[in-house]
Amino acid sequence: MSDFYTAWLERSKNNQKTVDEAPRVARSKDLKWVRTPQDYKAALMIAPELGFPTGGSCLMRAEIPVGWHTGRHLHGEEAIYVESGEGFIILDDKRYDFFPGTIFHIPYRSPHQLFNTGSVPVGYLSGLAWHLEADVYMGKMEQLEECGENDPKILAQFPKEESQDWPEDGRRISMHQKQFEKSDESKHGATYFLMGRSGKQNGFKATGVAISSIFVDLPHTKSHSHAHPEAYLYALEGDGYSEIGGKRYDWNQGDAVHVPPGMLHHQHFNPYDRDMKELRFEFGIRYWLVDQWKGYTTVDKHLKATTHMVD
Numbered sequence: 001m002s003d004f005y006t007a008w009l010e011r012s013k014n015n016q017k018t019v020d021e022a023p024r025v026a027r028s029k030d031l032k033w034v035r036t037p038q039d040y041k042a043a044l045m046i047a048p049e050l051g052f053p054t055g056g057s058c059l060m061r062a063e064i065p066v067g068w069h070t071g072r073h074l075h076g077e078e079a080i081y082v083e084s085g086e087g088f089i090i091l092d093d094k095r096y097d098f099f100p101g102t103i104f105h106i107p108y109r110s111p112h113q114l115f116n117t118g119s120v121p122v123g124y125l126s127g128l129a130w131h132l133e134a135d136v137y138m139g140k141m142e143q144l145e146e147c148g149e150n151d152p153k154i155l156a157q158f159p160k161e162e163s164q165d166w167p168e169d170g171r172r173i174s175m176h177q178k179q180f181e182k183s184d185e186s187k188h189g190a191t192y193f194l195m196g197r198s199g200k201q202n203g204f205k206a207t208g209v210a211i212s213s214i215f216v217d218l219p220h221t222k223s224h225s226h227a228h229p230e231a232y233l234y235a236l237e238g239d240g241y242s243e244i245g246g247k248r249y250d251w252n253q254g255d256a257v258h259v260p261p262g263m264l265h266h267q268h269f270n271p272y273d274r275d276m277k278e279l280r281f282e283f284g285i286r287y288w289l290v291d292q293w294k295g296y297t298t299v300d301k302h303l304k305a306t307t308h309m310v311d
């Protein structure tokens, strides 16, 4: 390379190529489960380590066995979705209970630890902006305790849940499935707002990572076609496919779809006989870019409501 600037031009071209050729679907059947100091069982789904060109974000899936707890740690912001099982999280020194479908917002650098107090394993999804934080030297991660088996004496010492809000500034920490807010928006069969777009709805104050919403797409329908910076979809129920940048990607329940940071047009299809339900993760870096570059505003091409496939 003759000079630093020529290298930048080259890198820009290579970035585009990387995004064009990258995987778009993280398959639940292909997950590589490992034990970490934090989790008895964890697997990356969408992450730079797996070749996904993310905006410094990642999606991880983890399991807490019956009678176990995760490690206790602190790091940047985190968004958690509990897929199965029940228990509670201790965040700072407060307790917040969880059930299947509960979401959590973990504030930046708040120590936290999850306990499984039920009779089935706890399965949870975690969205983080760890890679971004680490690359800008702001991602300090500290392990305060490792994962292990629950001690009934210690479990009994924890306080009862007092509130779903954070005493520090009143922001919301948890939301249960029965509290999800159904919107009258008509881009999908149904939309439930959780932390909302930009993470500031329903009392939440998420900045780095948010679980924005749940979409339900009815049998034999498709979403509108649109373009925007990065988002993740996790298939909670049903199967379908997405067209991203003109290519088709089929996926099944338990898979996650990566809409990459570029402005790739995309659309989601449910060609089958049952509902498909997707959990959407969104990362704050998106708005940092949207604010600067007009080209990064969301483009809605066909804003019409969910249309039937035969239309």
Ligand SMILES: [Fe+2]
Residues within 6 Å of the ligand: 073, 075, 078, 106, 112
């Ligand atoms: Fe965490």
Ligand SMILES: [Fe+2]
Residues within 6 Å of the ligand: 226, 228, 231, 259, 266
């Ligand atoms: Fe989208």
